[in-house]
Every structure is written in C-alpha cells, then in structure tokens.
Amino acid sequence: xxxxxxxxxxxxxxxxxxxxxxxxxxxxxxxxxxxxxxxxxxxxxxxxxxxxxxxxxxxxxxxxxxxxxxxxxxxxxxxxxxxxxxxxxxxxxxxxxxxxxxxxxxxxxxxxxxxxxxxxxxxxxxxxxxxxxxxxxxxxxxxxxxxxxxxxxxxxxxxxxxxxxxxxxxxxxxxxxxxxxxxxxxxxxxxxxxxxxxxxxxxxxxxxxxxxxxxxxxxxxxxxxxxxxxxxxxxxxxxxxxxxxxxxxxxxxxxxxxxxxxxxxxxxxxxxxxxxxxxxxxxxxxxxxxxxxxxxxxxxxxxxxxxxxxxxxxxxxxxxxxxxxxxxxxxxxxxxxxxxxxxxxxxxxxxxxxxxxxxxxxxxxxxxxxxxxxxxxxxxxxxxxxxxxxxxxxxxxxxxxxxxxxxxxxxxxxxxxxxxxxxxxxxxxxxxxxxxxxxxxxxxxxxxxxxxxxxxxxxxxxxxxxxxxxxxxxxxxxxxxxxxxxxxxxxxxxxxxxxxxxxxxxxxxxxxxxxxxxxxxxxxxxxxxxxxxxxxxxxxxxxxxxxxxxxxxxxxxxxxxxxxxxxxxxxxxxxxxxxxxxxxxxxxxxxxxxxxxxxxxxxxxxxxxxxxxxxxxxxxxxxxxxxxxxxxxxxxxxxxxxxxxxxxxxxxxxxxxxxxxxxxxxxxxxxxxxxxxxxxxxxxxxxxxxxxxxxxxxxxxxxxxxxxxxxxxxxxxxxxxxxxxxxxxxxxxxxxxxxxxxxxxxxxxxxxxxxxxxxxxxxxxxxxxxxxxxxxxxxxxxxxxxxxxxxxxxxxxxxxxxxxxxxxxxxxxxxxxxxxxxxxxxxxxxxxxxxxxxxxxxxxxxxxxxxxxxxxxxxxxxxxxxxxxxxx
Numbered sequence: 001x002x003x004x005x006x007x008x009x010x011x012x013x014x015x016x017x018x019x020x021x022x023x024x025x026x027x028x029x030x031x032x033x034x035x036x037x038x039x040x041x042x043x044x045x046x047x048x049x050x051x052x053x054x055x056x057x058x059x060x061x062x063x064x065x066x067x068x069x070x071x072x073x074x075x076x077x078x079x080x081x082x083x084x085x086x087x088x089x090x091x092x093x094x095x096x097x098x099x100x101x102x103x104x105x106x107x108x109x110x111x112x113x114x115x116x117x118x119x120x121x122x123x124x125x126x127x128x129x130x131x132x133x134x135x136x137x138x139x140x141x142x143x144x145x146x147x148x149x150x151x152x153x154x155x156x157x158x159x160x161x162x163x164x165x166x167x168x169x170x171x172x173x174x175x176x177x178x179x180x181x182x183x184x185x186x187x188x189x190x191x192x193x194x195x196x197x198x199x200x201x202x203x204x205x206x207x208x209x210x211x212x213x214x215x216x217x218x219x220x221x222x223x224x225x226x227x228x229x230x231x232x233x234x235x236x237x238x239x240x241x242x243x244x245x246x247x248x249x250x251x252x253x254x255x256x257x258x259x260x261x262x263x264x265x266x267x268x269x270x271x272x273x274x275x276x277x278x279x280x281x282x283x284x285x286x287x288x289x290x291x292x293x294x295x296x297x298x299x300x301x302x303x304x305x306x307x308x309x310x311x312x313x314x315x316x317x318x319x320x321x322x323x324x325x326x327x328x329x330x331x332x333x334x335x336x337x338x339x340x341x342x343x344x345x346x347x348x349x350x351x352x353x354x355x356x357x358x359x360x361x362x363x364x365x366x367x368x369x370x371x372x373x374x375x376x377x378x379x380x381x382x383x384x385x386x387x388x389x390x391x392x393x394x395x396x397x398x399x400x401x402x403x404x405x406x407x408x409x410x411x412x413x414x415x416x417x418x419x420x421x422x423x424x425x426x427x428x429x430x431x432x433x434x435x436x437x438x439x440x441x442x443x444x445x446x447x448x449x450x451x452x453x454x455x456x457x458x459x460x461x462x463x464x465x466x467x468x469x470x471x472x473x474x475x476x477x478x479x480x481x482x483x484x485x486x487x488x489x490x491x492x493x494x495x496x497x498x499x500x501x502x503x504x505x506x507x508x509x510x511x512x513x514x515x516x517x518x519x520x521x522x523x524x525x526x527x528x529x530x531x532x533x534x535x536x537x538x539x540x541x542x543x544x545x546x547x548x549x550x551x552x553x554x555x556x557x558x559x560x561x562x563x564x565x566x567x568x569x570x571x572x573x574x575x576x577x578x579x580x581x582x583x584x585x586x587x588x589x590x591x592x593x594x595x596x597x598x599x600x601x602x603x604x605x606x607x608x609x610x611x612x613x614x615x616x617x618x619x620x621x622x623x624x625x626x627x628x629x630x631x632x633x634x635x636x637x638x639x640x641x642x643x644x645x646x647x648x649x650x651x652x653x654x655x656x657x658x659x660x661x662x663x664x665x666x667x668x669x670x671x672x673x674x675x676x677x678x679x680x681x682x683x684x685x686x687x688x689x690x691x692x693x694x695x696x697x698x699x700x701x702x703x704x705x706x707x708x709x710x711x712x713x714x715x716x717x718x719x720x721x722x723x724x725x726x727x728x729x730x731x732x733x734x735x736x737x738x739x740x741x742x743x744x745x746x747x748x749x750x751x752x753x754x755x756x757x758x759x760x761x762x763x764x765x766x767x768x769x770x771x772x773x774x775x776x777x778x779x780x781x782x783x784x785x786x787x788x789x790x791x792x793x794x795x796x797x798x799x800x801x802x803x804x805x806x807x808x809x810x811x812x813x814x815x816x817x818x819x820x821x822x823x824x825x826x827x828x829x830x831x832x833x834x835x836x837x838x839x840x841x842x843x844x845x846x847x848x849x850x851x852x853x854x855x856x857x858x859x860x861x862x863x864x865x866x867x868x869x870x871x872x
Contacts, residue, residue: 083242388420
C-alpha cells in the first residue's frame with residue numbers, strides 16, 4: 001500500500017464516521033508565539049481545546065505537516081542515527097471537541113488498524129497510563145487480551161499541553177516488528193529502547209485541567225486528540241524496517257546514490273549521512289514552501305541550520321558541489337498529489353536552496369580562514385582551548401558547523417569549550433524566542449474574552465458598504481463593559497458588519513457608526529477569527545450600549561482606493577511572472593489607499609527595461625477593461641485548477657478565488673474593483689531589495705497616480721526655475737553639472753595626493769630607526785581610510801624596511817592604520833601592533849600581518865602616534 005493510499009484511506013475512514021476533513025495548516029503557526037513550527041496535529045485546534053474558540057464541527061480529521069527542529073521539540077540531532085526520527089513528518093489524526101471520548105476513540109483506532117489496514121492483531125500491543133482502568137476495560141472489550149495491555153507511568157503515558165491547562169492519560173498502540181529486529185535479547189519487550197517495538201498511534205484522552213497549584217480539575221466536556229505518524233505506519237504496511245525504506249524516502253535515497261556514487265545499505269556512516277540528507281531536503285522544501293527564508297534568527301535560522309547540516313553531511317560522503325536544489329525535485333514528485341502547492345512553488349524553492357548552497361560554500365572558506373587566525377592567536381599565547389564565544393561566533397555569524405571546528409581543532413591539538421558554547425547557544429535561543437513574538441502572533445486578552453463568549457459576525461462588506469448591526473459586546477482592554485461614553489475608545493463587536501478587517505496585507509476599512517444614542521468613528525478593524533471582527537472606535541457623540549442597533553457606514557473613498565490598489569497587486573503579480581519567470585511568488589504586501597507595496601521572490605534588481613515592461617503590461621490590462629470575477633470553491637479544487645496561493649496567507653477548506661480574464665487566478669479574501677478599468681492607471685515609484693531573494697515594488701494607482709504625476713512635475717518645474725533651463729533640456733543641463741563636479745573632484749584628489757606626499761617626505765625625514773628598520777608616523781587632517789592606506793603604501797614603496805602608522809580624526813572618532821613592509825612580516829605583525837596600540841589608548845581594531853586598522857577616541861590619536869615607536 002502506497003503512502004498516498006494510506007493517507008487517503010485514513011481521512012476517508014474518519015469522514016465516513018462523521019468527521020470533517022480539515023486541510024493541513026501551514027508549518028508556521030497562527031497566533032501562537034510559543035512555537036517555531038507546527039509540531040503536532042492538534043496545534044491548529046489548540047484554541048478549541050482551550051475553550052477559546054468554537055467551530056462549526058465537533059469532530060475533525062487531518063493529515064498535518066509537522067516540523068520538529070527547534071525549541072523544546074527538537075529531533076534534529078537524532079535524525080539519521082535512528083530509523084524513525086525526522087525533522088519533517090506527517091501526522092494523521094482524529095479529534096473530538098467535547099463529543100465522543102475513550103470508548104469511541106479506542107474503537108475507531110482498533111477497527112481502522114484491524115479491519116481497514118488488516119494488521120495482524122498478534123503483533124499489536126497497547127500501553128496505557130497506570131491508573132487508567134477505563135481505558136484497560138475498553139481495550140479488553142474490543143478484543144485485546146489483558147497480557148497485551150502494558151501499564152506505564154506519567155512520563156510515558158500522560159500528556160499535557162503545558163505546565164497548566166488541558167491534560168490527560170494517553171494510550172499508545174505499538175507494533176512488534178519481530179525478533180529479528182532491534183536488540184534481539186530474549187527479554188526484549190514494549191518499552192525497550194531498541195527498534196523492535198514501534199509506537200504507531202497515540203490516543204490522548206483530555207479529561208483534566210491542570211491548575212496553577214498542580215491540582216487536577218475534571219473537564220466538563222472531555223476531548224480526544226490522536227496522532228499517527230504516516231511514515232511509521234507506511235513502514236509497517238510496506239513491511240520495511242524503518243521509515244527510510246518506504247516510498248516516501250526510497251526515491252530520494254536513490255537520487256543521493258546517483259549524486260554521490262555510493263550505495264545505501266553498505267556502510268553505516270554513509271547510511272547516516274544519506275538519511276540526514278533525505279530527511280533535511282524534505283524539511284527544507286516544505287519550510288520554504290510555507291514562506292520561510294534562511295536568516296539569522298527564528299524560523300529562518302532553523303531552516304538555514306537544516307540546509308547547512310545537509311550540505312555538511314553531503315561533504316562527508318564526497319559531494320562537493322551544490323545538490324539540494326536538484327534533490328528537492330524528487331520530494332516534489334513524491335508529495336505533489338497531497339500538497340499540490342509545492343509543485344506550483346518549486347521554481348522558487350529551487351532558487352532559495354541554490355542561493356543558500358552557494359553562500360554556504362563561501363562560508364566554509366571564510367570560516368576556515370577565521371579559524372586559522374583564532375588557532376594561531378591561541379598558540380601564540382600558549383593556550384589550548386578555543387573559548388565558547390569564538391566557537392559560537394564561527395557557528396552563528398559565519399555559519400561554520402561545530403563538527404568542522406571540532407575536527408580542525410583535533411588536528412591542531414586544541415580542545416573546545418563546549419559549555420561556553422552551549423551558554424551562547426542558549427542565549428541565542430532566548431533571543432529567537434523573543435523575536436518570534438512579532439506583531440499579530442499573539443491573541444490579545446480582550447479578543448480571548450470575545451472568543452470565549454462565542455461571538456460571531458456576518459461580514460457583508462463584499463456586497464455593500466452600509467449595513468445595520470447589533471452591538472454584541474464592548475471591550476476596553478481586557479474588560480467587558482455595558483456602555484461607552486463620549487471620547488472613550490474601545491472595541492465593539494457586531495452581529496453584522498460591512499467593515500473589512502485588516503488581513504492578507506490589506507488595511508482595514510474606517511468609517512462611522514450611528515446608534516439612537518450616539519456616534520463613533522471606526523479607526524481600526526481587526527480580524528480575531530474568520531467570523532469575528534473587533535471594531536476599534538472612538539465615541540464622538542452621546543453613548544453606545546450593548547444591544548444597540550447601529551448604522552455602519554464604510555468610508556467609500558478609502559475603500560475604493562484600497563480596492564483599486566489590491567486588484568493592481570494581482571495584475572502586477574501576473575506582469576512580474578510574465579517578464580521575470582514563474583519562480584516569482586508574492587512574499588508579502590501592504591495595500592493602502594494612497595499607495596501599495598508588493599514583495600516578491602526574485603534574486604536580482606530589475607533593469608529599467610524590465611520595470612517599463614512590467615508597468616506597460618499592467619496598464620494594458622487596465623485599458624482593456626477586463627471584468628474581475630469572484631468564485632468560491634474548495635481549496636483543493638482551486639489549487640488543482642492553477643489558482644495561486646500566497647505564502648503569508650492561511651486558508652480554510654472553502655476559499656475565495658479572484659479571477660481576472662484567463663491570465664490571473666489567486667486565492668484572496670481582499671476587496672477588489674469589478675473591472676480593471678476602474679483602476680485608472682498604474683505607476684511604479686520604487687524597486688528595492690528587501691532580503692536575500694526578496695524584492696519590493698512600490699506603486700500607485702488611480703488618484704494616487706495623479707498625485708504622483710503632480711509631485712514629479714513640481715520637482716521638474718522647480719529644477720527648471722533654479723537652473724534657468726527649459727524642462728526638455730534639464731537632463732543635459734544636470735548631466736553637465738555632474739561632469740563638472742567630477743572634474744573638480746579629480747582636481748581635489750590630485751591636490752590631496754600632493755599634500756600627502758609632502759607630509760610623507762617630512763615624516764620620513766624625522767623618522768625613528770631601530771636595527772635598520774624605519775618607523776614612520778604621520779597625522780593627516782580630515783583624511784579618509786583610503787587616504788591613510790594610500791599614505792602607508794607610499795611610505796612602504798619608498799622605504800622597503802619600514803613600519804608605518806598613519807592617523808586622522810574628526811569630531812566623533814579617530815582612525816589609525818598600521819602597515820608593515822613585506823620583508824619584515826616574519827618579525828612584526830601589523831594586527832598585533834595595532835591591537836597593542838588600541839588597547840593602550842582605549843580603542844579597538846585588528847587586521848592581518850601586512851596591514852591593520854582601528855578606531856581610537858579622537859583626542860588620543862596624536863598621543864598614540866607619538867608613542868608608536870615606544871610600543872615597537
């Protein structure tokens with residue numbers, strides 16, 4: 001049975017048992033700053049279990065993408081060493097939110113394994129929490145013999161969401177792979193650390209709530225959360241020992257064999273490396289697919305570590321070139337049926353992987369040079385341990401793997417301060433945790449109260465910009481109040497609203513609310529949930545109370561301007577893909593009324609010709625006056641039909657598809673014009689780099705285009721007036737000015753060089769001499785670093801046995817350069833001389849044996865130059 005068939009069978013089985021199939025959420029958790037990545041099937045249902053949120057189903061089933069490679073749940077270091085650990089995996093699960101409990105959960109699981117998958121009952125074992133007699137009785141009732149039910153303690157069979165909150169006993173279903181697998185000891189049984197007994201399905205019975213003081217309170221509506229790893233059950237059904245021999249991994253391993261020229265299954269060290277690479281390329285492919293890019297913190301840091309770890313293991317088996325970007329195509333071939341979006345995004349995934357691979361090869365060279373400097377410095381001081389701070393600097397700043405540092409240190413007879421390194425790493429993880437609490441990542445307390453009250457609203461803003469709505473709740477900070485008086489600010493919740501809430505990069509509507517007793521300005525609208533909007537208002541007249549019926553008026557001009565810009569982002573997306581290629585994907589946006597910005601994946605700046613072509617394509621589509629059509633369909637159908645899903649968005653089962661002609665179809669919940677002609681016109685006002693592999697375009701449409709044109713015209717008219725030149729001749733006039741300035745700059749540079757030459761001659765005449773070595777110092781007023789370097793070069797060209805110190809200063813800082821002639825570098829080191837000088841005069845700096853530079857307080861520069869001879 002293939003993995004695709006297992007996945008489908010599982011979901012269909014529970015759908016037939018009245019469960020709603022819920023698509024996998026993205027790997028980046030929504031409004032949960034406690035997690036770097038989704039690491040279990042229950043994560044997307046967490047707020048339901050906590051009682052914060054309610055949905056229109058009480059039974060669910062899913063196949064959830066998961067990553068465990070950062071934070072508390074980190075399997076990274078075990079990957080490859082075992083046959084069952086992964087950083088990326090799929091979790092099959094069924095969930096009950098206060099509906100069925102232990103009896104049904106156990107029965108569903110047993111019937112699926114026994115009757116649908118036809119597993120041999122004689123190979124199945126059950127573990128339960130030691131005090132859970134209910135579970136033991138139910139297992140016996142479905143046909144499991146008492147001797148096959150193993151009771152374990154809290155460590156193994158009691159699950160908790162955290163130090164407090166929902167928790168309960170769990171029961172695991174274990175599959176016996178047979179006496180030929182694992183430790184092969186005659187007394188091997190469930191609980192042994194070997195690979196023989198495989199945990200395939202965990203059933204969590206959430207029936208308690210742990211209080212702050214540690215006491216347990218029984219939940220009024222117990223729930224069920226189960227999880228079965230697809231990779232593990234596939235290994236059982238495909239009769240393989242370990243997940244890496246299943247159809248989810250074998251094609252990847254075969255491609256690694258082709259690239260490396262080695263064979264899997266012959267040498268254990270090679271097998272470990274291949275397993276690491278196979279696992280990590282799956283993780284990297286899916287993490288990038290969900291919009292995360294390699295970076296120095298948070299999720300991007302984890303991704304970078306995964307990629308570089310895979311490359312490091314590639315080098316261990318002789319792969320010296322970039323290879324992950326080609327290997328990811330095998331992942332796409334295996335997984336595209338279940339996750340069609342990775343096929344759609346593959347060109348971009350390849351570009352990100354290739355770019356990171358190229359950077360890592362450069363990193364290895366830089367890191368090795370830095371390591372050599374560190375090792376040389378330690379040996380010169382008679383030390384033999386590399387401090388943890390320097391190991392971490394190599395690892396974090398330069399991306400240099402610790403195992404490479406360890407190998408090189410062993411060759412040099414040096415040890416590593418790993419305790420110090422772990423302290424630095426711990427501090428970085430804390431910085432990363434804090435950085436993950438970005439805006440919008442956490443529910444506000446007041447919003448949690450609204451969710452607990454099960455408030456809902458109907459959004460009618462797609463159809464009209466006015467409606468009436470009943471006030472359901474008024475919240476000031478985290479307090480619910482009955483009424484709101486003049487000049488007070490609070491959040492209002494209505495049963496019906498035409499106001500669009502900020503989401504998907506589009507800013508919220510603003511406007512006015514009128515009730516019989518008062519009026520309020522709507523100044524912001526936040527989406528607490530898909531069907532619950534918080535309206536931030538300021539009362540400008542009278543009083544607004546719970547139960548009032550309000551007239552809700554959206555600011556029409558702002559909505560029209562925002563809608564023009566939003567539809568323009570879709571046209572721009574199409575134009576960029578047409579001009580640059582299909583690897584272009586939207587990576588973020590901000591759609592306002594005055595202008596919009598559009599972030600997209602591309603690895604170099606656009607030329608003037610490319611920008612002009614993009615602008616022309618968008619304006620042509622505007623002039624063609626094409627109807628914009630909105631359709632609702634399932635997410636799966638929309639993706640299969642070619643609609644583009646955006647990185648930063650999280651979609652439900654039903655999605656809104658915005659279609660423009662036959663050339664643009666995107667999943668989008670924003671507001672749009674009815675016809676492209678309503679946009680008016682489109683101008684690009686800026687293009688820049690946002691991050692590695694991400695560009696940003698800023699643009700204007702409609703009235704914004706007119707305002708932009710007037711602003712540019714005003715600048716031109718002002719320049720024309722100042723230069724007494726017609727606008728048509730301005731370019732020639734300004735070009736002439738620039739050429740004239742360049743000539744004057746050349747003259748200044750020539751005069752500067754002459755002045756430096758005179759100063760050098762004077763410095764050489766008053767030179768200090770030691771053992772035939774000329775020690776030259778000179779101070780140059782208002783000199784740049786290049787000026788100082790040039791001065792040291794001139795001295796060394798005139799005096800082949802010389803040591804030079806040249807300095808300058810301004811109001812804020814002083815700068816000094818130390819240089820040593822080539823023939824003296826076996827006696828004197830410029831970097832060490834500079835470091836000694838800087839330490840003595842309260843500065844810092846460094847460099848190599850040839851030349852070094854540093855900074856000193858400006859008042860110390862002349863004193864330092866005067867004492868330079870003494871230091872030597």
